Amino acid sequence: MNKIVLIFCVLLSVGCPPNTDAPVSKASVRIPPKAEFNGSFSQAKNIILMIGDGMGLGQVSAALYMNSNRLNLEHFPVIGLQKTYSGNNLITDSAAAATAIACGVKTYNGAVGMGMDTLAKPSILEQAEKQGFATGMVATSTIVHATPASFIAHQPLRALYENIALEFLNTEIDFFIGGGKKYFDRRTDDRNLIKELRQKDYTVQNYFNIPLNEVMLPRKKNFVYFTADDDPLPVQRGRTYLTAASKMGISFLKNHSEKGFFLMIEGSQIDWGGHANNAEYVVSETLDFDRAIGEVLEFAKRDQNTLVIVTADHETGGLAIVEGSKMDEVKAEFPTGKHTGTLIPVFAYGPGSELFGGIYENTEIYFKMKKAMGLK
Numbered sequence: 600m601n602k603i604v605l606i607f608c609v610l611l612s613v614g615c616p617p618n619t620d621a622p623v624s625k626a627s628v629r630i631p632p633k634a635e636f637n638g639s640f641s642q643a644k645n646i647i648l649m650i651g652d653g654m655g656l657g658q659v660s661a662a663l664y665m666n667s668n669r670l671n672l673e674h675f676p677v678i679g680l681q682k683t684y685s686g687n688n689l690i691t692d693s694a695a696a697a698t699a700i701a702c703g704v705k706t707y708n709g710a711v712g713m714g715m716d717t718l719a720k721p722s723i724l725e726q727a728e729k730q731g732f733a734t735g736m737v738a739t740s741t742i743v744h745a746t747p748a749s750f751i752a753h754q755p756l757r758a759l760y761e762n763i764a765l766e767f768l769n770t771e772i773d774f775f776i777g778g779g780k781k782y783f784d785r786r787t788d789d790r791n792l793i794k795e796l797r798q799k800d801y802t803v804q805n806y807f808n809i810p811l812n813e814v815m816l817p818r819k820k821n822f823v824y825f826t827a828d829d830d831p832l833p834v835q836r837g838r839t840y841l842t843a844a845s846k847m848g849i850s851f852l853k854n855h856s857e858k859g860f861f862l863m864i865e866g867s868q869i870d871w872g873g874h875a876n877n878a879e880y881v882v883s884e885t886l887d888f889d890r891a892i893g894e895v896l897e898f899a900k901r902d903q904n905t906l907v908i909v910t911a912d913h914e915t916g917g918l919a920i921v922e923g924s925k926m927d928e929v930k931a932e933f934p935t936g937k938h939t940g941t942l943i944p945v946f947a948y949g950p951g952s953e954l955f956g957g958i959y960e961n962t963e964i965y966f967k968m969k970k971a972m973g974l975k
């Protein structure tokens with residue numbers, strides 16, 4: 600704020616409108632030493648990483664209070680906070696944030712599985728696959744969207760969807776469910792990647808042929824299911840598959856390799872509700888994601904060998920629960936239609952969860968997962 604205006608306001612004792620665009624001034628700082636984890640932890644056989652795109656504490660809180668004060672997220676014993684900023688911006692996008700979590704590098708906004716140097720960085724999914732683990736992904740966006748893409752593709756720009764689809768043929772990923780069929784079978788290069796996946800011994804099904812709940816999972820082959828030609832519907836308009844697909848992923852992958860598995864599950868559209876400043880959209884998507892979390896937790900409790908991590912890539916919309924809200928009747932306001940820079944919670948359950956307390960960089964999630972799983 601202009602100094603003269605400020606003095607003028609103070610002198611006249613009139614209320615100045617809040618100046619939301621002014622940067623916070625940097626007071627004299629003293630930077631404490633970097634935190635390190637030195638404790639002991641146990642080894643996990645399987646990792647299920649769940650990413651709620653755009654799910655900050657505001658989104659979690661709104662969903663909690665709209666759900667009679669109960670969430671499956673409450674069952675996680677370890678909670679940490681991650682710093683989400685990207686390699687070129689304090690406010691990250693989903694591609695840079697997912698690349699940080701998947702590959703352990705801070706990169707520029709828009710980059711998929713690449714560092715600032717635009718060199719490909721191997722993802723935890725690719726490394727797990729190479730080292731004999733079974734791997735899979737489930738998303739409620741297209742499967743080539745920034746978050747899942749960063750676990751399997753290496754592209755300088757997130758919008759290169761057809762290139763990203765091609766990269767699904769470069770790994771031996773065992774299982775994936777999501778939208779975006781058109782990037783595989785209606786391409787500008789006229790290749791039919793569904794055919795090519797089948798030639799690689801994948802079973803490929805889609806929403807148009809058979810409902811997900813009627814699918815018979817193959818015993819030996821890999822499995823792919825497309826839930827939509829492009830973006831899947833929001834929950835509010837009838838999408839119901841996230842929990843079922845997550846359960847399928849677990850029952851498929853747990854029998855696919857003796858070594859264990861890595862499964863990434865994304866609640867993709869919490870972010871889209873935030874961009875639209877639509878609290879009902881945010882809450883319905885967060886509760887859908889939380890139902891999948893409940894199912895995953897139940898498996899992990901029975902299994903005892905599975906580390907479950909739930910986090911987000913960033914917060915979207917700056918969702919604030921404001922005056923006038925009541926239990927089951929939350930009123931939300933959004934200062935922006937974009938992403939924000941707040942710290943993001945990380946919830947952990949199971950062997951290796953000990954690693955996830957504290958405050959750390961988003962890139963640390965990659966190193967902690969590798970450590971917990973014993974990946975080289």
Ligand code: MG
Nearest residue numbers: 652693746867
């Ligand atoms: Mg996403």
Ligand code: ZN
Nearest residue numbers: 653693870915
């Ligand atoms: Zn977004």
